[in-house]
Amino acid sequence: MSARTERVTKRSGRGTESVLAAAFLAPVVIIFAVFAYYPLGRLVYLSLYRRNANQFLGGADEWIGFSNIVDTLTGEAFRSGLWVSVKFTLLTVPLGLLLGVLLASAADRKLKGIRIFQTIFSSTVASSVAVASVVFLTLLQPETGLWRDVEWLSLNRPNSALLAVSLSAVWQNAGLTFVIVLAALQAIPEEIREATMLDGYGAMRRFWRVTVPLISPALLFLAIVLVVNALQAYAQFDILSPTDQAQPLLYKIADPEGISTLSSRAALSLGLFALTLVVSFTQFTLLEKRVHYGD
Amino acid sequence: MATEPLAAGSPGRARRTVGTIGSYALLTVLSMMILFPIYTTIVRAISKPIPYLQSLQGGGSGLWPVGWDWGVFGRVLNEDDFTRALLLSAVIAILIVAGQTFTSIVAGYAFACLDFPFKRTVFAVVVGTLLLPVEVTLIANIETVRDLSWFNSWQGLAVPFMAWAFGIFLIRQAFMGIPKDLQDAALLDGYSHFRFLFRVAVPISRPIIGSFVLISFLGAWNQYLWPRFAADRQEWQTIQVALRTLATREVNNLNFAFAAAILASIPLVVLLIAFQRQIIRGLTAGAVKG
Numbered sequence: 385m386s387a388r389t390e391r392v393t394k395r396s397g398r399g400t401e402s403v404l405a406a407a408f409l410a411p412v413v414i415i416f417a418v419f420a421y422y423p424l425g426r427l428v429y430l431s432l433y434r435r436n437a438n439q440f441l442g443g444a445d446e447w448i449g450f451s452n453i454v455d456t457l458t459g460e461a462f463r464s465g466l467w468v469s470v471k472f473t474l475l476t477v478p479l480g481l482l483l484g485v486l487l488a489s490a491a492d493r494k495l496k497g498i499r500i501f502q503t504i505f506s507s508t509v510a511s512s513v514a515v516a517s518v519v520f521l522t523l524l525q526p527e528t529g530l531w532r533d534v535e536w537l538s539l540n541r542p543n544s545a546l547l548a549v550s551l552s553a554v555w556q557n558a559g560l561t562f563v564i565v566l567a568a569l570q571a572i573p574e575e576i577r578e579a580t581m582l583d584g585y586g587a588m589r590r591f592w593r594v595t596v597p598l599i600s601p602a603l604l605f606l607a608i609v610l611v612v613n614a615l616q617a618y619a620q621f622d623i624l625s626p627t628d629q630a631q632p633l634l635y636k637i638a639d640p641e642g643i644s645t646l647s648s649r650a651a652l653s654l655g656l657f658a659l660t661l662v663v664s665f666t667q668f669t670l671l672e673k674r675v676h677y678g679d
Numbered sequence: 680m681a682t683e684p685l686a687a688g689s690p691g692r693a694r695r696t697v698g699t700i701g702s703y704a705l706l707t708v709l710s711m712m713i714l715f716p717i718y719t720t721i722v723r724a725i726s727k728p729i730p731y732l733q734s735l736q737g738g739g740s741g742l743w744p745v746g747w748d749w750g751v752f753g754r755v756l757n758e759d760d761f762t763r764a765l766l767l768s769a770v771i772a773i774l775i776v777a778g779q780t781f782t783s784i785v786a787g788y789a790f791a792c793l794d795f796p797f798k799r800t801v802f803a804v805v806v807g808t809l810l811l812p813v814e815v816t817l818i819a820n821i822e823t824v825r826d827l828s829w830f831n832s833w834q835g836l837a838v839p840f841m842a843w844a845f846g847i848f849l850i851r852q853a854f855m856g857i858p859k860d861l862q863d864a865a866l867l868d869g870y871s872h873f874r875f876l877f878r879v880a881v882p883i884s885r886p887i888i889g890s891f892v893l894i895s896f897l898g899a900w901n902q903y904l905w906p907r908f909a910a911d912r913q914e915w916q917t918i919q920v921a922l923r924t925l926a927t928r929e930v931n932n933l934n935f936a937f938a939a940a941i942l943a944s945i946p947l948v949v950l951l952i953a954f955q956r957q958i959i960r961g962l963t964a965g966a967v968k969g
Binding site for chain 2 (some may be wrong): 404493508558664
């Protein structure tokens with residue numbers, strides 16, 4: 385059988401297979417080339433040259449050199465944006481994980497009507513960041529929000545605004561974190577649960593010693609997703625936060641008010657790219673080391 | 680036989696009853712936490728803005744609707760800008776989902792079932808795009824879209840997203856699970872790769888492709904950053920971007936924004952209820968693979 389197929393595939397040819405593969409891969413290769421790789425080169429170009437204002441009259445772009453990248457990445461905009469992004473990450477990721485674990489362990493029971501609770505807990509999967517931000521305006525809006533008098537959640541001051549925006553993000557992520565932690569909990573084999581019950585472990589000890597190690601791959605995956613989401617957060621800040629309060633890195637790049645030059649925004653983008661590389665590298669090393677994989 | 684430790688004896692049963700009540704209490708409190716912002720959004724949507732504000736200033740709790748104005752949903756739907764945004768979002772999302780699904784199926788098949796030179800390199804190129812999300816490439820891509828005269832157009836909103844490494848990954852994985860013998864037998868029977876792909880591989884992998892379609896739709900419908908900057912004319916605002924426009928109106932019109940947020944989530948709520956299992960499978964696909 386295998387010898388025969390070998391001959392068949394040999395005869396029908398590696399050549400035709402390659403042609404077919406080229407045709408099948410062409411769409412993704414073209415899209416990725418134009419909208420993922422080419423822009424990376426273009427960012428480098430944009431950050432090295434200043435666009436000539438009279439481009440249409442034939443003026444060439446002006447070389448401004450690496451100093452633009454260095455100046456931008458050591459400058460105030462990058463540092464303050466990065467700092468806001470880091471604080472936002474530190475606020476949303478641990479809280480998000482904790483909430484996910486809390487919701488999932490509460491709903492991982494065999495009770496009547498548990499399905500209803502599980503549906504409620506996963507409901508924010510249906511809300512976009514923009515929807516979640518508008519939803520939180522009912523609580524945070526400075527004049528009419530229910531929590532307008534809660535000073536530490538005020539949208540009018542940088543630190544409390546960051547906290548308020550973080551809260552909306554944690555709520556919006558709750559559905560996703562719940563769904564993933566619950567799936568991990570339900571994948572724990574029944575025998576292990578029973579064994580630990582019989583061993584007379586207390587609930588707390590059982591949770592930390594048995595459950596957490598067993599769901600650690602899912603928690604790590606979630607942590608990575610949440611970190612990436614947090615570093616790339618934009619909509620929450622655009623909708624909830626008045627412009628001069630908390631501005632994360634991406635806000636400086638997108639620059640909705642149009643105050644920075646294209647060159648410096650391109651350099652900031654390269655900074656975000658470097659950050660993405662660092663996070664991905666960390667993720668890769670962590671996954672290599674492997675948290676408990678429950679063989 | 681495992682003996683149920685709490686089966687016999689009334690103290691055990693009593694403890695279990697207390698435990699059950701405790702569980703329900705905890706579940707209820709947590710549900711209220713999750714549902715509270717949704718509840719207040721409904722309250723604000725159906726309240727008349729000025730009376731609501733007056734009741735707040737008069738010391739009202741703000742927890743109950745003031746005015747009961749259910750007509751707000753109809754009025755939002757009658758606003759041309761809103762319905763246009765809703766329609767645009769639907770069209771763009773469908774284009775993106777169709778594009779992503781098609782490109783992922785053919786590319787996934789090439790990686791899983793075809794033999795060709797530089798396979799590993801091409802695969803690395805695909806995986807590498809995960810390091811180049813739209814957040815990083817935004818500035819340059821806006822320039823590219825302007826060069827192509829795609830600014831304020833459906834091409835500009837949809838085409839850059841018609842390939843997604845995650846989908847290629849997921850569907851490649853599904854195709855790799857098809858027994859090699861099946862493929863060999865089909866090819867011996869004179870099936871072309873093309874016919875095998877669409878007559879056998881795709882139908883077999885329907886559950887995974889279905890999950891991918893749902894996840895892809897979720898992502899496309901909820902997109903914010905790109906449509907916010909790839910268009911600047913109101914008629915090219917997707918629903919998510921339109922929400923911001925509504926939310927930044929003066930306080931007197933905020934009920935429109937709240938009603939719009941509810942309406943904008945309805946398609947996803949419907950999908951979530953109808954396809955809960957498939958969506959969860961899609962969301963957890965990454966987690967399980969690690």
